[in-house]
Amino acid sequence: MSTEKLTLHYAPRSRASATRALLDELGAPHELNVLNIRAREQKSPAYLAINPFGKVPALSHGDAVLTESIAIALYLGDLFPAAGLTPMPGDPRRGAYLRWMVFYAASFEPALSDRMYGHVPPANESSYGTFDQVIEALADQLARAPYILGEDITVADIQWGASLQWALEFKAIPDRPVFRDYAARVTARPSFQRLFEDEARLDAEHEAAAA
Ligand SMILES: N[C@@H](CCC(=O)N[C@@H](CS)C(=O)NCC(=O)O)C(=O)O
CATH class of the missing domain: 1.20.1050.10 (Glutathione S-transferase Yfyf (Class Pi); Chain A, domain 2)
Known part of the structure; x- marks a missing residue:
């Protein structure tokens, strides 16, 4: 398992939701950088420096930055094989x-x-x-x-x-x-039930903040 810090750049009810559920499933210690898409925080200069497309998810791992949900999922799966969810090289699947x-x-x-x-x-x-x-x-x-x-x-x-x-x-x-x-x-x-519950709360907060 990697010791470098993982940060998921995330917004509720977005493509980053699957990534967040995956981190939970993998038991991967991580931090969330929660962005309010309704308030366009994904287009702030600070976030555009992470993902020039201004989209989520993105993943920071130490000095590495990944974008694209599928690249991130493959990367995390390989990083945490002990969770038993990743068909690693050598696995017939x-x-x-x-x-x-x-x-x-x-x-x-x-x-x-x-x-x-x-x-x-x-x-x-x-x-x-x-x-x-x-x-x-x-x-x-x-x-x-x-x-x-x-x-x-x-x-x-x-x-x-x-x-x-x-x-x-x-x-x-x-x-x-x-x-x-x-x-x-x-x-x-x-993992999804926890996610949905937290996202309902976050999304309501974001809606109120953006209004
Ligand atoms: N191909 C990207 C697509 C990412 C994407 O479209 N994210 C949406 C959320 S579901 C987004 O950040 N939209 C906000 C925007 O474009 O301003 C991926 O799979 O990660």
Whole structure:
């Protein structure tokens, strides 16, 4: 385990929520730098020096700074293998783990974003084919076992579970039992319950402060 300090640059009810749940699941000692997105604190000069895109999450680890949720999740999973959630090199699931993590960032998110904003690129020119292909591939994988890589939960599920719960809530994916059951299974965990409780409080505080 690393001894350098971890700081998660975080805002409630954002992509940083999955990262916060993951830190909890990994038992990773960390500090939070809580940003009020409603008050645009993510665009302050101090934060832009950490992430020039002015977005969360970002992770500071000693002198290193990471951005991009998936890079951060992979990094943390490798940093805390003792939690038993990371298919490390040598584990037969490692390839599938990397595949489904990168698929999330490289195909799933762009497919959802294109769909939400009415952009339909030609299938042979988009990085993901079509929205329907992405949805069917994911549904097919999740129908095989309780978790995306099989019988055991991994770092990948913390990411996908949080995201599918959000995507269902915002009707960004079809409302199918395979997605609903999976998201419910993952977010029923104590780490998510603790997160949701604290985020309700934080979000109300942020709303009041930004008003
Ligand atoms: N590709 C980035 C996306 C990060 C992102 O879009 N974060 C949103 C919150 S969900 C954000 O910080 N938005 C505030 C803004 O753009 O001002 C990742 O996966 O980390």
